[in-house]
Amino acid sequence: MIQLQNVHKSFGNNHVLKGVNMDVGKGKSLVIIGGSGTGKSIILKCILGLEKPNQGQILLHGKDINRTNRENFFARFGMLFQGGALFDSLTVWQNVAFKMLRGKLKKTNAEARNIAIEKLRHVGLKPEVADKYPAELSGGMQKRVSLARAIAANPEIIFFDEPNTGLDPIMSGVINDLIREIVVEMKATAITITHDMSSVRAIADKVAMLHDGKIRWTGSIEEMEQSDDPYLTQFINGHSHGPIETIR
Amino acid sequence: MRMSINSALGNIGRSTISFLAALGRVVLFAFETFREMISGPFYVRELFVCLVQIGWLSLPVIGLTALFTGGALALQIYAGGARFNAEAVVPSIVAIGMTRELGPVLGGLMVAARVASSIAAEIGTMKVTEQIDALVTLSTKPMKYLTIPRVVAATVAVPLLVAVGDAIGIMGGYMVGISRLGFNEAAYIKNTVDFLHTWDILSGMIKGAAFGFIVALMGCYYGMNSSQGAQGVGKATKSAVVAASVLILISNYILTEAFFTK
Structure with missing residues (x-):
């Protein structure tokens, strides 16, 4: 469904993506892992058109x-x-x-509000939070609201950018379960970026590891656990020694 | 010696190119704003919110500025006029000074301080917290949703603020003229009304519209181009106020030349 073919992206002399090739099938969940600053978010931004690749193609249903x-x-x-x-x-x-309050999907305020409350329920939030402002909510609740917004229009494609950042392990688990549930229930195609290996195991059908501007490794969760790729092993086990350079 | 001349010329060249590039980006942003302004969708609710924030909520600061400026102007003209026995010109000069120059310029500068900074900080914060990217993913063009309502609201609201400021400024001059300078109330009002032309008021309001456009455009431009982090937002806010203020003063001269020289 989504394919990246030889995608390059540079910022001045900083070559972030050096020929990324990957694909995600319809209704599948791909998780991209990799160190900080390796360009994971840039991949999402290139797909969204927020950044323009210097070279390569991004295909959706086979079309550029x-x-x-x-x-x-x-x-x-x-x-x-x-x-x-x-x-x-x-x-x-x-x-x-x-x-739903503007544009092509515009509905009446009452209809939009009802759908919003239903989506809030879906992510485990009570209708009472509907009239609050984001600043009045905790970090975990804000993440859930954001998740509710992401699924509000029943999308076919969903991106999750570091969904567990700043959350405690329990809330992290809750968000992981919600994401998995949403992807399975809605049969959506999902791309997730995360460093959190428990999220990877909970969310992914397929894992891709980005290193040095390229997809270093790709495979299923089972294949990941059994892989002897030194880069992947170092990353998933969090070792400070290995082929991935660490700055102390 | 030759090295240092080359280095100085290089610096001048780099600064000139960087200034022209920045100017080009602002002009392109202004063109894009005009282009997006003439096609839908139009976010009417956002426009009304901006009208309240930029227009209504700026009234106290504009009123206070105009009131004290009008009063001070009356004192200065009286003191200056006394040198050649022309104290009687106070009402007419206060009126013309307020409507043609001080009302629009001081109003524009006060709005620049209050509104350009707030727009740049708000949009800059939205940029660094990915809210602008979120707008794009929610099928909404940031230019249409954020820039157009602010620019239209400021272009409409500032001339009205200038008109109110003119009236309050003239009233400030009147209060000082009556209470401190011994003018007759009826004579002061008659002198003001007789001397003032419609064009004096209109020219000030046209200036106000131009200044409102500049203020909102600079706020949005620097906000949209804010770099990452709190420092980036702070820099964007400062640049928006400085650029808006300088452009107001430059465009005021150009408009005055265009309106009042034959």
Whole structure:
């Protein structure tokens, strides 16, 4: 469904992506792992059109994504941002129903609010939070609201950018379960970026490891656990010694 | 010696190119703003929110500025006029000074301080917290949702603020003229009304519209181009206020030349 072919991206002399090749099948969940600053988020931004690759192609259903209608793409797309990216000036329900309050998917306020409350329930939040502002919620609740916003328009494609950052292990587990549930229930195609190996094990159908601007390794969870790739092994076990350079 | 001349010329060249590049980016941003302004969708609710924030909530600061400026202006003109026995011109000069120059310029600068900084800080924070990226993924163009309502609201609200400021400034001059300078109330009002032309007020309001456009455009431009982190937002805020203030003063001269020289 989504394919990256030889994607390069540089910022000045900093060559972040040096020929990324990967693909995600329809209804599958791909998790991209890799060290900080290896360009994982840049891959998502290239797919979204927020960054333009210097070279290579990104295909959606076999068509170059830059030649497809972006509005149509975003109409069936949802994303959970690392920091939540909730709009401070809007209430929780207005954040969740943002797409339904304007544009092609516009609904009446009452309809949009009902859908928002249903989505909030889906991620384990009570209707009472609907009229609060994001700043009045804890970090974990904000992440759930952001998750509710990502799934509000029943997207076919969902991206999760570091969904567990800043959360305690229990809340992290809750978010992982929710993501898995949503991906399975909605049969959505998902790409997740994370450093958290418990998330990888909970969310992924397929794992891709990004290192030095390229996909170093790709395979299923079972293959990952049995792999003897020294880069992958060092990363998943969190060893400070190995082929991946660490700065002390 | 030759090395240091080359180095100085190099620095001048680099600064000039970097200035022209920045100017080019601002002009392109302004063109994009105009282009997006003429096609839908239009976010009417956001426009009204911006009108309240930029227009209504700026009234106290504009009113206070105008009131004290009008009063001080009356004192200065009286003191200056006394040198050649022309104290009687106080009402007319206060009126023309407020409507043509001080009302729009001081109003524009006060709005620049209050609004350009707040727009740049708000949009800059949205940028560094990925809210702008989130807008894109929610099928909403940031330019249409954030820039257009602010630019339109400021372009509409600032001339109205200038008109209110003019009235309050003239009233400030009147209060000082009556209480401190011994003018007759009816004569002061008659002198003001007789001397003032519609064009004096309109020209100030047109300046106000231009200044409002500049203020919101600079706030949005620097906010949208804010670099990462708190320092980036702080820098964007400062740059927005400085750029808006300088552009207001430059465009004020250009508009004055255009309106009042034959």
